[in-house]
Amino acid sequence: MDTIKTISEHRSIRNYKNIPIDDAVLNQILEAASRASTTGNMQVYSIIVTRDPDRKKQLCGYHFGQNMVVQAPVLLTFCADFNRFNQWCRQRDAQPGYDNFLSFTTAAIDAMLAAQNAALAAEALGLGICYLGTTTYNADKLIAFFECPKGVVPITTLVVGYAGENPALTDRLPLKAIVHHEKYEAYSAEKIDELYAEKEALPLTKQLIEENQLDNLAQIFTQKRYSKKDNVYFSKSFLKVIHEQGFMNNEE
Amino acid sequence: MDTIKTISEHRSIRNYKNIPIDDAVLNQILEAASRASTTGNMQVYSIIVTRDPDRKKQLCGYHFGQNMVVQAPVLLTFCADFNRFNQWCRQRDAQPGYDNFLSFTTAAIDAMLAAQNAALAAEALGLGICYLGTTTYNADKLIAFFECPKGVVPITTLVVGYAGENPALTDRLPLKAIVHHEKYEAYSAEKIDELYAEKEALPLTKQLIEENQLDNLAQIFTQKRYSKKDNVYFSKSFLKVIHEQGFMNNEE
Numbered sequence: 480m481d482t483i484k485t486i487s488e489h490r491s492i493r494n495y496k497n498i499p500i501d502d503a504v505l506n507q508i509l510e511a512a513s514r515a516s517t518t519g520n521m522q523v524y525s526i527i528v529t530r531d532p533d534r535k536k537q538l539c540g541y542h543f544g545q546n547m548v549v550q551a552p553v554l555l556t557f558c559a560d561f562n563r564f565n566q567w568c569r570q571r572d573a574q575p576g577y578d579n580f581l582s583f584t585t586a587a588i589d590a591m592l593a594a595q596n597a598a599l600a601a602e603a604l605g606l607g608i609c610y611l612g613t614t615t616y617n618a619d620k621l622i623a624f625f626e627c628p629k630g631v632v633p634i635t636t637l638v639v640g641y642a643g644e645n646p647a648l649t650d651r652l653p654l655k656a657i658v659h660h661e662k663y664e665a666y667s668a669e670k671i672d673e674l675y676a677e678k679e680a681l682p683l684t685k686q687l688i689e690e691n692q693l694d695n696l697a698q699i700f701t702q703k704r705y706s707k708k709d710n711v712y713f714s715k716s717f718l719k720v721i722h723e724q725g726f727m728n729n730e731e
Numbered sequence: 732m733d734t735i736k737t738i739s740e741h742r743s744i745r746n747y748k749n750i751p752i753d754d755a756v757l758n759q760i761l762e763a764a765s766r767a768s769t770t771g772n773m774q775v776y777s778i779i780v781t782r783d784p785d786r787k788k789q790l791c792g793y794h795f796g797q798n799m800v801v802q803a804p805v806l807l808t809f810c811a812d813f814n815r816f817n818q819w820c821r822q823r824d825a826q827p828g829y830d831n832f833l834s835f836t837t838a839a840i841d842a843m844l845a846a847q848n849a850a851l852a853a854e855a856l857g858l859g860i861c862y863l864g865t866t867t868y869n870a871d872k873l874i875a876f877f878e879c880p881k882g883v884v885p886i887t888t889l890v891v892g893y894a895g896e897n898p899a900l901t902d903r904l905p906l907k908a909i910v911h912h913e914k915y916e917a918y919s920a921e922k923i924d925e926l927y928a929e930k931e932a933l934p935l936t937k938q939l940i941e942e943n944q945l946d947n948l949a950q951i952f953t954q955k956r957y958s959k960k961d962n963v964y965f966s967k968s969f970l971k972v973i974h975e976q977g978f979m980n981n982e983e
Contacts, residue, residue, distance in 0.1 A: 482855035485734040486763045511738045527911045571949035576959020579966040591843035603734030659779045697823035707828020714831040714981040729966040
């Protein structure tokens with residue numbers, strides 16, 4: 480499928496058919512992931528494939544019980560990974576200095592680029608995908624589940640399978656909301672009102688406000704979806720993971 | 732162009748022709764970026780477009796003087812950005828709780844997915860691209876240069892333009908090096924030797940070892956390209972940026 484068309488028609492799929500993915504197709508998706516740009520061609524990421532039904536059930540719990548985790552035939556967990564690279568260095572009498580936060584950032588960037596290549600390849604091959612943000616929330620539990628050694632941190636998960644629904648394209652803010660020319664242009668209060676007007680006027684937005692019995696969409700985000708309490712809890716947890724996996728030795 | 736073909740034929744381009752990019756083409760690239768998956772449809776990222784020749788010259792310094800920064804007609808700096816979202820929340824009497832590390836991670840993931848969509852769209856439209864890892868190294872200087880407010884952190888930069896070179900496809904480790912099934916499989920010493928054998932046997936590798944007068948490729952990485960000293964320096968600097976931009980309030 481045409482690249483621009485694949486990109487333009489992306490929807491997150493949360494309902495999957497009970498159809499497995501051929502090994503050859505999965506292989507094409509993984510190959511696509513491996514062609515993504517990677518810092519210094521180090522490829523400091525790994526992809527963990529989950530297909531076993533029992534393990535999907537267990538994983539489902541770590542992903543807040545979202546049913547698509549059990550439904551979809553394949554889950555791809557993308558991890559920042561300096562373990563393999565460090566081991567190679569040590570076997571070559573080279574002393575790796577990658578146990579720090581910059582290296583974590585580098586590896587997380589590598590993992591995300593590979594993930595987006597995999598997502599687009601899957602969609603081009605007729606599959607549906609959904610990203611799971613819960614991966615960073617429960618990274619500690621995923622590390623235990625996958626038996627990840629030091630140097631490995633799960634960053635995101637792709638649910639992959641044949642779509643069992645055909646949702647409409649999701650709204651986006653107008654392009655001028657996210658693009659700045661030459662300098663970051665501060666948003667006036669009027670500009671914010673203007674940029675969010677279309678989103679706030681959507682029937683879906685009105686429905687959500689009614690269901691949640693709140694004043695507006697922003698309050699649904701701050702009070703229901705992404706509360707400060709949850710964010711603080713998972714911030715501590717994820718920073719602890721980064722530390723425990725050996726990426727916080729920021730002194731010489 | 733076909734999606735799988737676009738993905739498979741990616742090369743980083745470091746030499747550009749002196750040809751501008753049409754506004755319509757640039758717009759297609761930015762639109763493609765905006766279609767990427769985004770956490771809760773919050774779109775917590777921004778893209779800063781640099782086209783001004785004088786500003787490209789200044790930027791070039793922050794990107795370690797890489798000449799392509801001046802040569803290419805367009806630079807796209809992708810930033811994690813909760814500033815716009817926070818401002819919207821405050822204007823709607825909703826109290827944003829996004830001044831923490833999890834929110835930074837969420838926004839950085841959003842930024843990277845948008846960047847990879849932009850990269851593939853650009854390539855599908857006949858342009859070349861290169862990612863600049865130097866963005867996180869000098870994020871503090873880029874924040875001052877772009878006048879980014881709190882809540883905004885540059886994560887990566889795409890150099891975009893018409894290719895002035897046609898490099899060969901870069902080697903990658905065999906797929907089995909980066910893919911794990913069900914659990915993370917520890918690498919034996921023999922396995923590491925096997926997985927890196929092809930890379931180590933490349934003529935380019937031999938040439939690099941000779942030029943650098945070192946024993947092997949791993950030492951080029953640890954001693955020349957990504958030294959512990961540099962990594963520690965930039966780790967401190969980037970963590971300071973995350974703190975100063977208001978993403979390290981991890982207490983309720």
